[in-house]
Amino acid sequence: MRQSITLLVLGAFASVATASGNADKGAEKAKxxxxxxxxxxxxxxxxxEYPRIAGQHEDYLYKTLRDYxxxxxxxxxxxxQAANLSRQEMQDLAAYFSRQNGSLGVKR
Ligand code: HEC
Known part of the structure; x- marks a missing residue:
């Protein structure tokens, strides 16, 4: 029982890891x-009329692409633009653009 719970927890972490975007792949598509x-x-x-998206929050970018x-x-x-993107591509693009320097975002 304890073992299966451990596996469940590990499984949950693994799926979180694979769900995040790859900024390098996002960069290719972005270019x-x-x-x-x-x-x-x-x-x-x-x-x-084209908005700046560099430095925008990753979750915002991903959600916005899903919403489009x-x-x-x-x-x-x-x-x-969003019609033919896979979920993974949207995550990759969100990862890439959120890591670019930009003046968007909250000043800390
Ligand atoms: C032909 C021009 C064009 C291309 C190519 C394009 N965009 Fe856009 N993008 C726009 C315009 C125009 C808007 C503003 C739309 C609106 O008012 O909702 C926009 C808005 C956005 C927004 C919302 C920004 C915000 O602040 O809410 C995101 C995110 C975005 N684009 C990402 C992308 C990504 C990622 C790609 C490449 C897959 C892409 N765009 C390609 C023109 C373009």
């Missing part, structure tokens, strides 16, 4: 796709 509007590191949007995909947040441009 291929997102850079066209948000700038390579999410800091230099090409148009004023599901239609919970509606935007014609980002809806089509």
């Amino acid at each position: 291929q796709v997102c850079a066209a509007c948000h700038g390579a590191d999410g800091n230099k949007p090409l148009q004023p 995909q599901s239609g919970a947040r509606k935007d014609a441009i980002m809806g089509s």
Whole structure:
């Protein structure tokens, strides 16, 4: 019994670890796709109407991409950008952009 509880706990940690994004993979995708509007590191949007996303919180970025995909947040441009992203790709992108320096976020 005790052993199975230990395995359960270990299993829970393992799934948390695999659920997080890989910033290196996110960087590749970001440079291929997102850079066209948000700038390579999410800091230099090409148009004023494209938001800066560098340094935004990782969970916010991930949730936002999910919401664009599901239609919970509606935007014609980002809806089509998010349409074909897998969950893993969204996590990778969120990991990458949240690690870029930017002036977004709470000052500490
Ligand atoms: C064709 C231009 C374009 C491309 C390419 C693009 N975006 Fe966007 N993005 C936008 C626009 C415009 C908005 C603002 C939409 C809105 O008002 O909801 C936006 C908004 C966002 C937001 C919400 C920011 C916030 O502060 O809430 C995130 C996150 C985001 N984009 C991530 C990405 C990622 C990741 C990619 C690459 C997969 C990407 N975008 C590719 C134009 C683009």
